Amino acid sequence: MKKSLLAIALLSAIYGVAAPATALAKEVNLLNVSYDPTRELYQDFNKAFAAFWKTKTGDDVVVKTSHGGSGKQARAIIDGLDADVATLALAYDVDQLQEKGKLIPKDWQKRLAHNSSPYTSTIVFLVRKGNPKNIKDWGDLVKQNVSVITPNPKTSGGARWNYLAAWAYAQKQNGNDEAKTKEFISKLFKNVPVLDTGARGSTTTFVERGIGDVLLAWENEAFLAQKELGVGKFEIVVPSLSILAEPPVTVVDKFAKKHGTEAVAKAYLEYLYTEEGQEIAAKNYYRPTLASVAKKYEAQFPKVNFVKIDEDFGGWQAAQKKHFSDGGTFDQIYSKQ
Amino acid sequence: MQFKLSKYAAVLIASGIISLPITASANDSAELEELRGLVQALSQQVKVLARKGEINEETADAAKKTTPIVKASSGGFSLSSPDGKNEIKFRGLIQADYRAYSSGANDVRNRSNQRAGDLDANGFHDATDTALLRRVRPTIEGKVGGKYGFRFTPEFAGGSASAVDAYVEANFSPAFKVRAGKQKSIVGLERLQGGGDIKFIERSYVTNAILPNRDLGVTVSGDLLSNKLNYGVGIVNGVNDGGNISTGNEYNGEREYTARLFTTPFNDSTSALAGLGFGIGGTYTKFTGERNLNFTDTSAADATRNGLPSYVTDGQQTFFRYAGGAVADGKRFRITPQANYYFGPLGVIAEYARVSQDVSLTTGGSLAAGGGGTNTAFVAGSNKKLKHDAWQVAASYLITGEDASFKGVKPKNNFDLDKGGWGAWELVARYSEINLDNDTFKNPAGTDFTGAYADLSTSAKSAKSWIAGVNWYLSENAKVALNYTHTSFDGGAGVGITPVNLAGTNITDRENENALLARFQVAF
Numbered sequence: 001m002k003k004s005l006l007a008i009a010l011l012s013a014i015y016g017v018a019a020p021a022t023a024l025a026k027e028v029n030l031l032n033v034s035y036d037p038t039r040e041l042y043q044d045f046n047k048a049f050a051a052f053w054k055t056k057t058g059d060d061v062v063v064k065t066s067h068g069g070s071g072k073q074a075r076a077i078i079d080g081l082d083a084d085v086a087t088l089a090l091a092y093d094v095d096q097l098q099e100k101g102k103l104i105p106k107d108w109q110k111r112l113a114h115n116s117s118p119y120t121s122t123i124v125f126l127v128r129k130g131n132p133k134n135i136k137d138w139g140d141l142v143k144q145n146v147s148v149i150t151p152n153p154k155t156s157g158g159a160r161w162n163y164l165a166a167w168a169y170a171q172k173q174n175g176n177d178e179a180k181t182k183e184f185i186s187k188l189f190k191n192v193p194v195l196d197t198g199a200r201g202s203t204t205t206f207v208e209r210g211i212g213d214v215l216l217a218w219e220n221e222a223f224l225a226q227k228e229l230g231v232g233k234f235e236i237v238v239p240s241l242s243i244l245a246e247p248p249v250t251v252v253d254k255f256a257k258k259h260g261t262e263a264v265a266k267a268y269l270e271y272l273y274t275e276e277g278q279e280i281a282a283k284n285y286y287r288p289t290l291a292s293v294a295k296k297y298e299a300q301f302p303k304v305n306f307v308k309i310d311e312d313f314g315g316w317q318a319a320q321k322k323h324f325s326d327g328g329t330f331d332q333i334y335s336k337q
Numbered sequence: 338m339q340f341k342l343s344k345y346a347a348v349l350i351a352s353g354i355i356s357l358p359i360t361a362s363a364n365d366s367a368e369l370e371e372l373r374g375l376v377q378a379l380s381q382q383v384k385v386l387a388r389k390g391e392i393n394e395e396t397a398d399a400a401k402k403t404t405p406i407v408k409a410s411s412g413g414f415s416l417s418s419p420d421g422k423n424e425i426k427f428r429g430l431i432q433a434d435y436r437a438y439s440s441g442a443n444d445v446r447n448r449s450n451q452r453a454g455d456l457d458a459n460g461f462h463d464a465t466d467t468a469l470l471r472r473v474r475p476t477i478e479g480k481v482g483g484k485y486g487f488r489f490t491p492e493f494a495g496g497s498a499s500a501v502d503a504y505v506e507a508n509f510s511p512a513f514k515v516r517a518g519k520q521k522s523i524v525g526l527e528r529l530q531g532g533g534d535i536k537f538i539e540r541s542y543v544t545n546a547i548l549p550n551r552d553l554g555v556t557v558s559g560d561l562l563s564n565k566l567n568y569g570v571g572i573v574n575g576v577n578d579g580g581n582i583s584t585g586n587e588y589n590g591e592r593e594y595t596a597r598l599f600t601t602p603f604n605d606s607t608s609a610l611a612g613l614g615f616g617i618g619g620t621y622t623k624f625t626g627e628r629n630l631n632f633t634d635t636s637a638a639d640a641t642r643n644g645l646p647s648y649v650t651d652g653q654q655t656f657f658r659y660a661g662g663a664v665a666d667g668k669r670f671r672i673t674p675q676a677n678y679y680f681g682p683l684g685v686i687a688e689y690a691r692v693s694q695d696v697s698l699t700t701g702g703s704l705a706a707g708g709g710g711t712n713t714a715f716v717a718g719s720n721k722k723l724k725h726d727a728w729q730v731a732a733s734y735l736i737t738g739e740d741a742s743f744k745g746v747k748p749k750n751n752f753d754l755d756k757g758g759w760g761a762w763e764l765v766a767r768y769s770e771i772n773l774d775n776d777t778f779k780n781p782a783g784t785d786f787t788g789a790y791a792d793l794s795t796s797a798k799s800a801k802s803w804i805a806g807v808n809w810y811l812s813e814n815a816k817v818a819l820n821y822t823h824t825s826f827d828g829g830a831g832v833g834i835t836p837v838n839l840a841g842t843n844i845t846d847r848e849n850e851n852a853l854l855a856r857f858q859v860a861f
Contacts, residue, residue, distance in 0.1 A: 079403075147381065193385040196392060197399075211384045 070157025089157020667695025
């Protein structure tokens, strides 16, 4: 007994003197539940943040990520997926964390700059090399011989952006005649042979399976496909009008509190706004919000005539209710097909 | 499928290209373009079909993660979450019995019972043949969050409903499980065998007479050393020998401490000793009963307020009962070494149990007919430590070759007249006896047989029983059992209906009991 106590005391003394820093270091685990096309972004970002956090605190942070259709991911968190942070495709899905799960406060969007959207994106067309169907704008998507690839707006945040961009175009073309706009959207979805559940699935359908003439894609996803997945096989077409997508981020307070990770989760999201974080976003083809980085990568992103969710659709709550809720315009249009 | 279709499309395309020079002379370029377009459209359709198949598979896989699993099997009916962490199960056990007696008494001597009719010349009623429902037990059990569970088993047999098991539990790890509520006592080996799995229609004296049945309290148990050592400890209200506690409050205020260690040291070997298990269990409490004549008049093996048990035979007839003035008054200690062995179709179980119970004689108490009474008063100098013991050796052999085990039997071939299966057949035999302390039947001074803790001319000092039987397992869920049991006694009767005399010279042995017990059981 005495020998054991002595050994413990000796080990404690040696350890205490020789390794004071490591003795205090701890490993922190974070789960980031995100939408489909952010795999590459957060792969890079997580490494950078881990290095930053290690330098700052001495702690090791291990960030795990989960990806899927934005709506599905929100439901998974509400159903108990213990996310410390949520980085979803659109604000409506994050709102659900508050409304249905009471996991975050009502004013979550005010906690970080730019309505908690550290980067933006938009919707563009990805076509096959040479643009054989000569697709230049939304109007070309409803032609009879054009096959369009987009995911299901019921499950995918990206698909909802696609849908609204198409809607905005049709409204403008038809002088806000909603009947004609519905007819346009109906024709468009008649040209959609496969509805994937998420944006990455649609990219697989178009790029790897060789289906369709045009992919309605997140801008970052289109760049990725063009430059990394199928070099020289695809071209990006920027339509005459598109929508400014603002993917939001939030700490999932209830779970972070439960895990004791509130501080590191907050720091993780704040790091997205730093110059380093914005550089990583830009390199992964997301449009940075920090002016200096945006200026640096200005040439990378084409100029787009944007409509905005708040200004043109009355915000996500109104857009969701009108278009994507059960019995909404999408259901009306798609159920007839 | 996708590969085949794609290949087919590629062949079609290739055919178009290869045949170009041959057909060029016969067709103009517009037709070629049309053909090429057709093949490309066909190729797209094939790809779309294949992709839809992939998406359907992905959707189905995703749905599996959230779709509850409904099971209906021989193990019962259940509804569980896909990850298995949340589950509710519905199970049941119904036993329809028949008891026939060729000879034997239905109670201790000189106890009148209006329903059973007048006593015979020697003060007994004959045991009557009867059909009965022995167990009618639906069970709801489940777990939430993977760790926390519950079980509720009511009993509808016996003319009234009661809770057999009603507990909650937390399975923190295989080595550390906590259970609280009404539950089986952890100490007896045969008791821990399920009511539907026991090899005989009734359990032995060790289990039914000496050791507790079910009790209320908290137990901690677990498996250690790669499941070679099972331990259990508990703090419970405490219950009479063979007793099944009610779900109400405990009236005595003293806790009973229970513990058991059981080891299966060769369970991971392939040797003949792999099925050997042995261990020891025990209980300890201090217990003070109340003299309440109304309560001491209750049925055998029931919890009574005097804190003392009655004992029954294999044929479930009461042959021992304490005197009306006797109450538990002090320490109660039980110990039970136990072992079992399974090797192929052979199964053996051996158990011994000894109870040491401090008992006093009293006066006063409630009147038998109810109403006013007087306070229970202990008779000075009457406190005595009485030691009773029982043991059993039982063997079973599956003549149809199935492996024997502590749990039920799964026939190699279910009984099926159309397909020719005969189920599983098992022969069983047991010897079991119980011996009561000689001092039980003498007065506190030990000088004569009157004024004793029990009357030797009405309650027997020992019972020795052997049983032979056969079990027919029609399937995993259905069993027919037949037992023939013979029991002989030491004491328990006298001359005519005269009470025992001082010298005990008018004590004779109770008539042997021969009984045929039959059961048809369905369990799931």
